[in-house]
Amino acid sequence: MGQKNFILDTNVLIENPKCITALRNGQDNNIHIPYTVLTELDKLKRDPRIGHIVTQAIHSILLDGKLAILSPEYAERIDAANPDDRILKETLGSGIDDPILVTNDRILQIKAGIHSLRCEGYKDSDPFRSDSQMYTGFAAEDDSPAINNFRWENGTPVFHGVHGPKAITYTHEVWGVKPRNIYQNLALDLMLNDDINLVSVQSEAGYGKTFLALASALFLALEKKDNPYRKVYLVKPIWEIGSKMGYLPGTVEEKMLPYVRYIRDLAVKLHEQRPANRIFMDTDSERFRFNQKKFEILPIAYIRGMNLENCVVIIDEMQNMSRTEVRSLLTRMGEGVKCICLGDTRQVDNPYLNESNNGLNWVVKKLRNNKEYAHMVLKGERSRGPITDMVIKTGL
Structure with a gap:
């Protein structure tokens, strides 16, 4: 199997902050984060209910020195208020060869299908334990x-x-x-x-x-x-x-x-x-x-x-x-x-x-x-x- 290019949605990072390591599979695959996902995480970290999990997700991003953040300049030019639409447009316009959007959002999966964008769910959730x-x-x-x-x-x-x-x-x-x-x-x-x-x-x-x-x-x-x-x-x-x-x-x-x-x-x-x-x-x-x-x-x-x-x-x-x-x-x-x-x-x-x-x-x-x-x-x-x-x- 060839090297895959995964682009992660916000919900995947929150459901399992360790997903970056798992999806990378050693050195086999590339991991990309849309700039819009960082914006969403920045807002969610203030939520008292899930702020601690968001902090873990951010920590995982910082620890992984090899993942790529999609261009913030391109993200800022996107004319879309809905974060899911922005993530979709960032992925489609990223220029990445055969990208795979990883999301558990069913609506976003449907939208990705309309644009013939490969999409996968991530089911290996890792519930937070105190x-x-x-x-x-x-x-x-x-x-x-x-x-x-x-x-x-x-x-x-x-x-x-x-x-x-x-x-x-x-x-x-x-x-x-x-x-x-x-x-x-x-x-x-x-x-x-x-x-x-x-x-x-x-x-x-x-x-x-x-x-x-x-x-x-x-x-x-x-x-x-x-x-x-x-x-x-x-x-x-x-x-x-x-x-x-x-x-x-x-x-x-x-x-x-x-x-x-x-x-x-x-x-x-x-x-x-x-x-x-x-x-x-x-x-x-x-x-x-x-x-x-x-x-x-x-x-x-x-x-x-x-x-x-x-x-x-x-x-x-x-x-x-x-x-x-x-x-x-x-x-x-x-x-x-x-x-x-x-x-x-x-x-x-x-x-x-x-x-x-x-x-x-x-x-x-x-x-x-x-x-x-x-x-x-x-x-x-x-x-x-x-x-x-x-x-x-x-x-x-």
Whole structure:
């Protein structure tokens, strides 16, 4: 086969920033970028949702010193407002021998066919994965594990902590909760480890990270002897999904209730498995109001100026917090604090953040390999139920 001349559309670079290397196939093919594509990337890099991916695409272009940018002088003379039309005209007027336009835009493919321009789709997409997804907390069998990482050794998970390797051959039972799979058991092991002050857990919805964190917090604050924990705080950023509900009347607790209803439901479920009377004001009431001397839910805005000591802090949906908010929150924590951070960087509701730029991802990026910190990606074959299983498996 002869050398090919590929001209890349914007969508191909965004769907897989590594496509340049793949299409070049060593030294076999030539890669060209229309000037209009650079203009589109320049606009898209300001989009908070995909700006991090666009940055990767631009980085790939800069690293490849052999690709050619089609003439900007010719592009500026093109009389067309539609970027696709401009890319098409740039390709047709490039003077390149037998160019092949690579695009996943069906309309642009049809337009290319009208002009008898060869066109191919690029299906090898490479979804972006954040640090909190890639750094799973598990080392490969042949690799030397980082501090506070697990490694599978002869089918057994072995934890490599500050005191050396420890095989996890036991199963936790915490506040009446038994793990549904081995990953939940390992997450509990991190949450209950006295040597680890800060734990973060990444997982898709339904794998039980909040339930496990609550069970661990109740155990540490209400049951475990010889520990400093006297209270549980749950901190949560408030970002509504869908249409806004507007201002809500009442106290802070009443304002927060629509956003943390699931927390109360999970706490009640744990209470039904094993009584946790001290965290409730009145367990005979259907409201199950929390006793704020033992269990308090706080919006992130109320943390500034506080000094948290001798407590368990659960930070839920940390992916919706900014780096600055996370730093402000974590620097409020004094002596005797166990902090459990939860989230999923694929479910960012904050319109000013993205999969890369969010609180959970920054914690993993900056704190990993610290002896008092551990992170893991929670997974398994079963989530909260068959419908959730089906959604996760099909990628809906």
